[in-house]
Amino acid sequence: MNLIFLLGKTGVQIVDICLVTRPHNGGLINLQELCTLLCQRRKAARESVSEDDCLRAISKLKVLGSGFEVISVGKKKLVRSVPTELNKDHNEILELAQANGFVTVDEIERRFSWSSGRAADALETLLEEGLAMIDDGDKDGRRRYWFPCVSFSASIAAERP
Numbered sequence: 001m002n003l004i005f006l007l008g009k010t011g012v013q014i015v016d017i018c019l020v021t022r023p024h025n026g027g028l029i030n031l032q033e034l035c036t037l038l039c040q041r042r043k044a045a046r047e048s049v050s051e052d053d054c055l056r057a058i059s060k061l062k063v064l065g066s067g068f069e070v071i072s073v074g075k076k077k078l079v080r081s082v083p084t085e086l087n088k089d090h091n092e093i094l095e096l097a098q099a100n101g102f103v104t105v106d107e108i109e110r111r112f113s114w115s116s117g118r119a120a121d122a123l124e125t126l127l128e129e130g131l132a133m134i135d136d137g138d139k140d141g142r143r144r145y146w147f148p149c150v151s152f153s154a155s156i157a158a159e160r161p
Helices: 005-023 031-045 051-064 088-099 106-110 116-128
Strands: 029-031 069-073 076-080 131-134 143-145
Touching: 005 029, 005 031, 005 131, 031 051, 031 076, 031 131, 051 069, 088 106, 088 116, 088 131, 088 143, 106 116, 116 143
Parallel strands: none
Antiparallel strands: 029 076, 069 076, 131 143
C-alpha cells in the first residue's frame, strides 16, 4: 500500500521533519515546534495546519511501529519519534528543564530530593538516547545538561523543502 495514501501528506511531512530534527533533539520534539515547522514547509502552498491536524496525523503514524506518539511532560506535549521508553524520572527531568532548557545534577538533587546516583543514572539514559547534550563551558564550572526538545528551535528544519 502507498505510504502517502496510508498516512496522508501531513503524516509523511511529520516523519520527514522528525527525521531531519532528530540529530538535534534525539527524537523528541515539542508539538508546537513540529506544527510551526510544518506550517513553514507549507507556506508556499498556503496550506495551514493546526495542532489537531498534527495530532491526528501522529495517531496514524503508529502503524509504522517506530515509536511515534505524543507524550505529555508538564504542560508541554512532545512528539516522540524513536522507540525510547521514558520513565517517571526522565519525565521529571524534562519537566524541570523546561524552565531554562537545561538542568544540573545539583538542581535535580535539590528539587526532587534524589541521590546523586539516581540523578546521574537518569541523565545518563537521556544522554545515551540522544535527548540531552552536555555543556561543560559555563563560567561556574557546573555541568549543564541541555534538552533541545524543550527549547524552541524551529529554524533547524525550516530550510528543508
